[in-house]
Amino acid sequence: MESNPPLLTTYKTLFAKYPRPVYPSRIDAIEECDLPIIDLSNLTSNNINLVEKCKKEIVLAASDWGFFQVINHGISHDLILQLTKLQLDLFREPFEKKKQEKLLELAPENYCWGTPTATNVEQLSWSEAYHIPLNSISGSVGGSMRKIIQNASRAMSRLAHEMASILGAELGDMNGSYIKQNCTSNTCYLRLNHYPPCPEPSGAFGLAPHTDSDFLTVLYQDQVGGLQLLKEERWVNVRPKPGALIINIGDLFQAWSNNLYKSVKHRVVANSICERFSVAYFLCPSYDTTIQGYSDPAIYRRFSFGEYKQQIKEDVQLTGHKVGLSRFLAL
Ligand SMILES: O=C(O)CCC(=O)C(=O)O
Numbered sequence: 001m002e003s004n005p006p007l008l009t010t011y012k013t014l015f016a017k018y019p020r021p022v023y024p025s026r027i028d029a030i031e032e033c034d035l036p037i038i039d040l041s042n043l044t045s046n047n048i049n050l051v052e053k054c055k056k057e058i059v060l061a062a063s064d065w066g067f068f069q070v071i072n073h074g075i076s077h078d079l080i081l082q083l084t085k086l087q088l089d090l091f092r093e094p095f096e097k098k099k100q101e102k103l104l105e106l107a108p109e110n111y112c113w114g115t116p117t118a119t120n121v122e123q124l125s126w127s128e129a130y131h132i133p134l135n136s137i138s139g140s141v142g143g144s145m146r147k148i149i150q151n152a153s154r155a156m157s158r159l160a161h162e163m164a165s166i167l168g169a170e171l172g173d174m175n176g177s178y179i180k181q182n183c184t185s186n187t188c189y190l191r192l193n194h195y196p197p198c199p200e201p202s203g204a205f206g207l208a209p210h211t212d213s214d215f216l217t218v219l220y221q222d223q224v225g226g227l228q229l230l231k232e233e234r235w236v237n238v239r240p241k242p243g244a245l246i247i248n249i250g251d252l253f254q255a256w257s258n259n260l261y262k263s264v265k266h267r268v269v270a271n272s273i274c275e276r277f278s279v280a281y282f283l284c285p286s287y288d289t290t291i292q293g294y295s296d297p298a299i300y301r302r303f304s305f306g307e308y309k310q311q312i313k314e315d316v317q318l319t320g321h322k323v324g325l326s327r328f329l330a331l
């Protein structure tokens with residue numbers, strides 16, 4: 001029976017022509033890592049020392065790891081359960097329906113699967129996703145599914161802004177106005193990810209290695225596992241922690257912070273048996289927002305977010321790869 005989406009038939013020739021070599025990185029992620037865990041309930045403590053300590057932990061984790069987990073983040077277990085159920089129902093819809101029809105009031109263009117630009121298996125992501133611009137779900141029309149997405153994006157947005165304003169304060173943006181002004185519901189988006197099992201033995205990634213092209217990302221992953229990050233040139237597994245959310249730094253915070261915060265490469269390995277779900281919230285600015293290092297000498301030249309996205313698009317079309325920040329190094 002054909003899989004939904006039809007990844008196996010679509011990419012059969014790619015696998016035959018360019019199987020992914022079983023080179024060390026396929027098996028080298030044997031280390032599990034426990035990301036720093038930060039208890040955000042301390043941010044609302046009456047004890048100012050606890051508040052300051054918590055902020056320091058966030059800054060340190062963004063600098064040392066670029067990835068950390070948060071607990072007591074204000075997003076209820078109930079909402080996560082509703083979101084999980086919604087994802088199951090949504091991705092179970094027939095492929096033709098997802099491809100052609102409006103689901104959740106979202107145009108079919110918001111649905112994507114596989115990697116149309118992949119020229120080898122290394123670049124192929126064995127997954128499907130709904131890309132949901134926040135402004136597309138802001139209206140009051142729509143049923144209960146839409147309401148769940150609204151609630152989740154509102155809660156994740158609050159968390160993303162809270163983290164960004166703490167990290168921005170360290171760079172001199174004391175009242176968080178830079179992020180507040182430039183990252184709005186017209187510019188941020190949510191992505192629902194589904195990773196079907198990958199039966200192909202010379203398998204693709206669930207999500208090919210990449211850095212996020214935003215300020216930061218709030219990520220919910222289920223308990224299946226498979227997320228890996230590059231730490232000191234080794235791929236390590238990020239063990240899922242029930243109840244925790246992941247925050248990871250994107251390219252824009254790395255550029256603004258002059259490499260103080262790290263936008264770390266990460267990927268999802270495909271699982272041959274189990275499907276996996278995740279939800280990511282991307283804190284992105286408008287295309288005309290200028291990104292500039294906060295201290296001198298700046299490591300990257302000034303650029304606009306629009307310029308950055310355009311360069312990524314061109315690089316991916318030409319080579320299949322995002323080059324990212326190294327294209328924007330100051331001379
Ligand atoms: O599914 C995951 O755990 C990671 C998702 C991710 O990295 C992304 O959507 O950019």
Ligand SMILES: [Fe+2]
Nearest residue numbers: 210211212266
């Ligand atoms: Fe990512």
